[in-house]
Amino acid sequence: QVHGAVMNINRGNPAGHEVLVDSWPQFKAVITRPCREVASDNSDFYTNMYAAFPDLGAYQALLGSAGAINWSQTFCIYGLQDGVYKTSRDIAKDKGLQLEAYKYFTYLHPEPSTMPEIRDMTALRPPALVGRDSTMRLSFLDISHTNLLNETWPYGGTKQSWQYLANLVLYFPSFCLLNASSHPVSWSLLDPFGAMVHGYTLPQYRGRGYMQVVITETAKQMHAQGYPIYDLVEPENQPIQKLQESQGFQRQPSLSHCLIHTPG
Secondary structure (H helix, E strand, O other): OHHHHHHHHHOOOOOOEEEEEOOOOOOOEEEEEEOOOOOOOOOOOOOOEEEEEEOHHHHHHHHHOOOOOOOOOOEEEEEOOOOHHHHHHHHHHHHOEEEEEEEEEEEEOOOHHHOOOOOOHHHOOOHHHHHHHOOOEEEOOOHHHHHHHHHHOOOOOOHHHHHHHHHHHHHOOEEEEEOOOOOEEEEEEEOOOOOEEEEEEOHHHOOOOHHHHHHHHHHHHHHHOOOOOEEEEOOOOHHHHHHHHHOOOEEOOOOEEEEEEEEO
């Protein structure tokens, strides 16, 4: 996540993030965080997002240093390393914060260039759906699709989540399949940390291989631009896990943590 965030910072910094390290030029812990002028809403954890790559001892010291974290805000820290949850939990307890923890599997593709090209929609299976598949076309999401994204995202449904998704659509790459009426039926976006996120297929279009197309196109396009190709999958989402593994993604040994801190 830190890698992807730094790449986005170096490519125009659309999310308005900055990097903090425990020491320089030799460092053991890195945190990316929103710039102060970006994180202006104390309750907006969609914007107040941090990513951490820690040596746990240095990470704990960095969190405790003055000004590293705005503890008066609701914010979210993403971390992949073992021990991130316990460290954050202990600090949150000491500071009287509420902590919500979400765990994900991290799937990384070692060589997306080996993924097959899927340009011909008639190649999808099952064959009985070929006629309908031929009406689909690859495209990009635009701002007019934000309501649909916000309605279908399990963590959406608010003004803050709408703005977060709108910013992803406006400032980061996205890919989708459009039906004959030019409505999105399956899609994937990139977030400020360079992760493929918010993958979704409308229920009536599932079982046709559309998410395979979207993931493949996203992975190949972003790999060509130098991004690491990875995403986060909920442990209970076994269909996506199977799809990822069939496409050559490798599940990483450590769980990724999304830790939402709320002032008490």
